[in-house]
Each structure stands twice: as C-alpha cells, then as structure tokens.
Amino acid sequence: MTTESKITPVEHNQKLYIETVGCQMNVLDSELVVGALRQEGYELTSDMLQADTVLFNTCSVREHAEHKIYSQLGRMKFSKRERPDQVIGVIGCMAQKDQDLIFRRAPHVDIIVGTGQLGEIPRMVREARSNREKSMALSLGRKAGSRDSVSASFESYDPLREPEMRPSPYQAYVRIMIGCDKFCTYCVVPSTRGPEQSRAPKDILSETRVLAGQGVKEIILLGQTVNSYKHTEDGRLHRLSDLLHQLHDVDGIDRIKFITSYPKDMGNDLLETIRDLPKAAHYLHVPIQSGCNDVLKMMKRGYTVEQYMEMMGRIREILPDCAVSSDFIVGHPGETEESFEKSMDIIRECRFKNSFIFKYSPRPGTKAFELYEDEIPDKVKKRRNNEMLALQNQISEEDNAGFIGKEVEVLVEGASKTEVKKSGSNSEETDGTIQLMGRTRCDRIVAFDGNPRLKGTLTNISIFDCTPTTLLGSIVTRSYQHGTEGMLPILQ
Ligand code: 5AD
Ligand code: SF4
Numbered sequence: 001m002t003t004e005s006k007i008t009p010v011e012h013n014q015k016l017y018i019e020t021v022g023c024q025m026n027v028l029d030s031e032l033v034v035g036a037l038r039q040e041g042y043e044l045t046s047d048m049l050q051a052d053t054v055l056f057n058t059c060s061v062r063e064h065a066e067h068k069i070y071s072q073l074g075r076m077k078f079s080k081r082e083r084p085d086q087v088i089g090v091i092g093c094m095a096q097k098d099q100d101l102i103f104r105r106a107p108h109v110d111i112i113v114g115t116g117q118l119g120e121i122p123r124m125v126r127e128a129r130s131n132r133e134k135s136m137a138l139s140l141g142r143k144a145g146s147r148d149s150v151s152a153s154f155e156s157y158d159p160l161r162e163p164e165m166r167p168s169p170y171q172a173y174v175r176i177m178i179g180c181d182k183f184c185t186y187c188v189v190p191s192t193r194g195p196e197q198s199r200a201p202k203d204i205l206s207e208t209r210v211l212a213g214q215g216v217k218e219i220i221l222l223g224q225t226v227n228s229y230k231h232t233e234d235g236r237l238h239r240l241s242d243l244l245h246q247l248h249d250v251d252g253i254d255r256i257k258f259i260t261s262y263p264k265d266m267g268n269d270l271l272e273t274i275r276d277l278p279k280a281a282h283y284l285h286v287p288i289q290s291g292c293n294d295v296l297k298m299m300k301r302g303y304t305v306e307q308y309m310e311m312m313g314r315i316r317e318i319l320p321d322c323a324v325s326s327d328f329i330v331g332h333p334g335e336t337e338e339s340f341e342k343s344m345d346i347i348r349e350c351r352f353k354n355s356f357i358f359k360y361s362p363r364p365g366t367k368a369f370e371l372y373e374d375e376i377p378d379k380v381k382k383r384r385n386n387e388m389l390a391l392q393n394q395i396s397e398e399d400n401a402g403f404i405g406k407e408v409e410v411l412v413e414g415a416s417k418t419e420v421k422k423s424g425s426n427s428e429e430t431d432g433t434i435q436l437m438g439r440t441r442c443d444r445i446v447a448f449d450g451n452p453r454l455k456g457t458l459t460n461i462s463i464f465d466c467t468p469t470t471l472l473g474s475i476v477t478r479s480y481q482h483g484t485e486g487m488l489p490i491l492q
Pocket of ligand 2: 181182183184187188189190224225237262
C-alpha cells in the first residue's frame, strides 16, 4: 500500500471537467479538488464530453439545485455509452445526502464522495480508472455516532490550492470553519456539512501566507456561521476578532472579508476589530431570513426581529459606513401576507446593500419537512420573490446613487464579465483600455475603463453613474510630474 500514497503524475494529459453549483464553500472545495488532481497529471477542460473524468460538485440547499445535477447526469448517460472509460463522480452535499440513491438514479456514476471525504477523490478516481468498480466515501450521519466520531469523519481538506479556480487571481477563499450546529428547521446544511468545527489559527495563517506569496491581495474567510468561529490553542480561546488581528499582519494581503455571519453571534469585539483594522472590509453578510417573529420561531433561527434590529443598531453605531447584505426565504410555511409585508418593512428599514432572496424549498431530512406542510403555492412564492427583489433593487439603486460624485478605493479584480453601459456614452475602447471591475471596501462593484495592468491594485475611482448592482466611474489620478503643474493622468 505504500506506493499508493505517493503522488506521481501517473498518466499525462488526462482531462478533468468539474461543474460546481451552490455556495462559496463549494467553489473552494472545487479549487482544492482540482489542485489535488493536477498533481496526478490532470488538465482542466471546459468540454464535459471530451473529459476523461467528470465531477459534479453539488448543492442540496434547494431542490432546484439537485434537479440541475440529475439532468446533467442524464446527459452523461449518452456520453458514457460512447466513452465507457470515462469516470463520472458526484461529490459534495448531494452526495452526502443522497448517497447510493445516486447510483440507483444514475447507474453510470462511478464515484460518490461526501463533503468531508474530498481528500479521497484522487485515489478513488485512480481506482475507478483501473478496476472500473464503483465506490463511495461518506462522512458519518449526525446520529451515527458520538459527536467526536461524527466530527472526525468530516475532514477539512485545505492545503492544496489551485489558482486557476479562484474568483480572480487576487482573491482567494480561506475556510476557517466547517459544518454548522444551528439547525434552522428548513436547512440541510447541518446534515450535509456535519458538526461545526473551527480550524486552528496557525493553519489558517500559514495558508494565508502561501496565498499572499502567490499574489493574492484579498482573502475571504468562509464559514456557515463564520462569526461563531472559536478555537482553543495553547490554552487560549481565539475568536474571529482575534483571528482577524493575526491575519492583518500578513504582508501582501490588502483586504480581509468574511462570510456568512449569524446575527446572534455578532459581538462588539468583532465590530470594533473591523473598525480598528484598516484591511478589514466594511461589509457584513448577516441573513435575517424573515421579518416576522412567528416565522423566525418556526425557522428556529434563535433570534427575534427586535434582536436583529438591536444588532443593526450596533453595526450602524460602530461602523457607520458598513454595507450589510441579507438573505430572505419567501413562502416559508406560516408566512402570511402580513408576515411577508413585515419582511418588506425590514428591507426598507435596514436598507441592505443587496439581498439574496429564495423561495422556500422543502428539504427531506429537515425538521421543517417533517413538521410543516409546504402550504404556500408556488405562484405566491414567485410573486413575493419578485416584489421583494423589486424593492431591494430600488433601495440598492438609491443607495448607490449616493456615491455619485464621490471617490472610492477599489481592488481591481479584472475585466468586467459583461460590459456595463454608461448613460450617454458608447463603449468603444481606445488606447488599450478595457472595462475593468473591482470592489470597494464595502463590497460594492465598480466598473470603469482602464489599462489591464491595473489588475490586482488598489485604485481610486470617481463615481459618475450607477445601476442597482454597479457603480460606474473613472480613474482618479493625482500624480505630479516634474515640470508640470496640473494633475496628470497616469496608468490609463
Ligand atoms: N429553501 C429556500 N432557501 C433556503 N436557504 C436555506 N435552506 C433553504 C430552503 N430549504 C437559503 C437561506 C440561506 C441561504 C444560503 O439559502 O436563505 O441563508
Ligand atoms: Fe443552515 Fe441555519 Fe446553519 Fe445557516 S445557520 S447553514 S441556515 S442551519
């Protein structure tokens, strides 16, 4: 067995296709899986049918995400007929939840790997190639053993990184926690991602130093309830605020962000740390889910609207310029028109930077699935979703308009994925400039024309227009040059 563990590029030019659905945690998992398979000689391809190995990194949070994967697997049945040597894997949350049901629904799948077992993938792919046998690696179910044994079966798998899979070459996700212990009644995450576990600060720090060495400027710390982070090391308790202080000292890192926060765990120590550390982003993603106490109670979110508003008050007091975004579920069992209007009022009152709005999706295995009937018709869910989105967009645009005429500092991420049009201008490129995009310290997206070599820099932009999602601006330059008196544009 000793030769098994050696990492040697056994086969050259094997092609890997990986499709990722779901949250940032999944994006990071895919980065790590690709990093590991690269060491085995794999190259990425964007053509699923040409690939030797096809992996689907899946999400179970809503039914729609699962349907998408099952229909992709349906397509693969035909490609596997032509290419019986192809290895097909289903990994992540849906693998952990549906287990061998996936083999029954899609018999051409070769490997099934749960969220805590991703480190097994290179071996399993290798074995599937050589002996064509199906295999499955899963973590223990939450009721399958003691908390420690279940926790131990969900392994964090973080050292191998793959720059090509990052949001941009200058940004990288860093997992600081895995799992969740909150058990909101509608949510599958505590069973698909297992018990809450915080990683050791020294591991997070060394990973961050490696990323900084690779040119990463912004790290985005990930956890399902990231502000609940706590880890005892050398007899000392480290909270997220302590971790931020440590990460702040890493040379090369300009910005530190963290998502997603849990309202009840938003302590003043954290808010004051963000205020005091120049690299900390002034951005918090703190989902409220509903503006109605009766619904929050049914969701078992563990706070009331009044407590959430008290937290918002502290955020506004300690970090007046901090952008806050939220998640809402519309059409949750028990959500009357009156409850829905209360959620709308919360959006008006809190003026979130943006909200992620979801139609309630009953998930087998959750308390809500067991206890409540999915009583709100889809038509009503859709209408509430649209109304809420329209209100949020209106607020986002109004608040974005407040930036017109102001100057903001952005971290330039790269070319705009879709050209954002300015009123009254055509978008012809001149002298090598392209439309670039970046983000402010409060996570607002900014589009502007500039030279591609600005990528990865912190650049000042003057804002002249906006949409609900984007600020539009132009580069501010203040460099004095010898022999001139005015401000000269450089780097355009
Ligand atoms: N139905 C709809 N939305 C859900 N979310 C989690 N579970 C469900 C569900 N069963 C939403 C919550 C959460 C986000 C990641 O997904 O708003 O914050
Ligand atoms: Fe799911 Fe609630 Fe945990 Fe968020 S806090 S991952 S919604 S159980």
